[in-house]
Amino acid sequence: MKWHVIDVLVLNSSSNQYALILNGDPAITLLAQTRSAIAIRPGDILYPVLDAKYCVNRDRSRKIKVTNVTKFCLKQWEWLREKQSNSLHSNKRINSISVTLA
Numbered sequence: 001m002k003w004h005v006i007d008v009l010v011l012n013s014s015s016n017q018y019a020l021i022l023n024g025d026p027a028i029t030l031l032a033q034t035r036s037a038i039a040i041r042p043g044d045i046l047y048p049v050l051d052a053k054y055c056v057n058r059d060r061s062r063k064i065k066v067t068n069v070t071k072f073c074l075k076q077w078e079w080l081r082e083k084q085s086n087s088l089h090s091n092k093r094i095n096s097i098s099v100t101l102a
């Protein structure tokens with residue numbers, strides 16, 4: 001089954017971890033955690049390949065690995081978004097401290 005990427009969060013850029021809202025048809029919406037060395041964007045379409053791997057937009061050179069899937073839950077998505085936002089603010093503070101000390 002192909003999956004339409006509705007929204008994307010970068011959970012950890014150093015380890016290429018993403019959270020995705022995926023829609024298979026109007027009745028199926030999932031929250032998936034993935035690992036990918038390539039950028040994933042809303043509007044991309046994931047096509048199954050093998051062993052929880054998917055190619056992006058039918059491009060076999062752009063593969064991602066799905067590591068966890070659950071039924072979509074808005075509260076969980078908001079929690080992940082808040083966690084991502086806090087992480088970004090922490091990194092900005094660390095970078096500004098480094099610049100100030102240099």
